[in-house]
Amino acid sequence: xxxxxxxxxxxxxxxxxxxxxxxxxxxxxxxxxxxxxxxxxxxxxxxxxxxxxxxxxxxxxxxxxxxxxxxxxxxxxxxxxxxxxxxxxxxxxxxxxxxxxxxxxxxxx
Amino acid sequence: xxxxxxxxxxxxxxxxxxxxxxxxxxxxxxxxxxxxxxxxxxxxxxxxxxxxxxxxxxxxxxxxxxxxxxxxxxxxxxxxxxxxxxxxxxxxxxxxxxxxxxxxxxxxxxxxxxxxxx
Numbered sequence: 429x430x431x432x433x434x435x436x437x438x439x440x441x442x443x444x445x446x447x448x449x450x451x452x453x454x455x456x457x458x459x460x461x462x463x464x465x466x467x468x469x470x471x472x473x474x475x476x477x478x479x480x481x482x483x484x485x486x487x488x489x490x491x492x493x494x495x496x497x498x499x500x501x502x503x504x505x506x507x508x509x510x511x512x513x514x515x516x517x518x519x520x521x522x523x524x525x526x527x528x529x530x531x532x533x534x535x536x537x
Numbered sequence: 538x539x540x541x542x543x544x545x546x547x548x549x550x551x552x553x554x555x556x557x558x559x560x561x562x563x564x565x566x567x568x569x570x571x572x573x574x575x576x577x578x579x580x581x582x583x584x585x586x587x588x589x590x591x592x593x594x595x596x597x598x599x600x601x602x603x604x605x606x607x608x609x610x611x612x613x614x615x616x617x618x619x620x621x622x623x624x625x626x627x628x629x630x631x632x633x634x635x636x637x638x639x640x641x642x643x644x645x646x647x648x649x650x651x652x653x654x655x
Contacts, residue, residue, distance in 0.1 A: 461643070470630045470649040471581070476641060515580065525644060529580045 456521020
């Protein structure tokens with residue numbers, strides 16, 4: 429079956445670094461997406477990986493290992509506004525997104 | 538970046554009435570749009586895939602006669618919740634699929650519509 433796993437909740441300190449992991453199993457694979465969702469709002473696109481390796485975009489980086497079915501989202505220099513849920517989604521052979529349940533990230537001062 | 542709008546953002550209606558939600562891609566054409574539903578503290582649940590000029594594809598367990606989807610143009614898809622009941626109260630989010638010049642497909646989300654059925 430198709431499955432996405434990510435931690436339910438993580439806590440980190442303002443200014444620190446946090447890594448949110450995601451493992452996936454899909455029928456075919458056409459890329460891995462990360463979205464940020466603040467409470468009560470729709471998700472916003474953060475990153476897309478289809479090749480192995482690290483993609484850096486400012487304070488946010490995303491990594492993919494296709495052989496391991498594994499991705500992570502790395503957030504540096506954490507700010508209070510980064511408190512949100514982070515959704516991992518894998519694109520299957522039909523380009524449908526298989527969604528993880530989301531990781532709620534709590535930032536403490 | 539790509540912009541997707543939804544209207545209305547909030548709707549309160551009486552049980553038994555129908556509600557229409559619009560989803561528009563403002564700066565790109567979208568052959569494919571998706572409709573999601575999200576319950577509090579839960580992930581997105583895909584309801585249906587909307588393809589311009591053809592019938593929508595509904596996910597298992599989603600009643601197509603209750604959730605009518607029309608994708609009449611490359612920039613507009615509508616979801617109509619017919620004969621709404623309190624259990625239909627939820628956060629409805631649409632997304633539009635944008636294909637870049639390199640062929641990468643990315644979903645961009647609308648801001649969502651919060652529906653409350655009394």
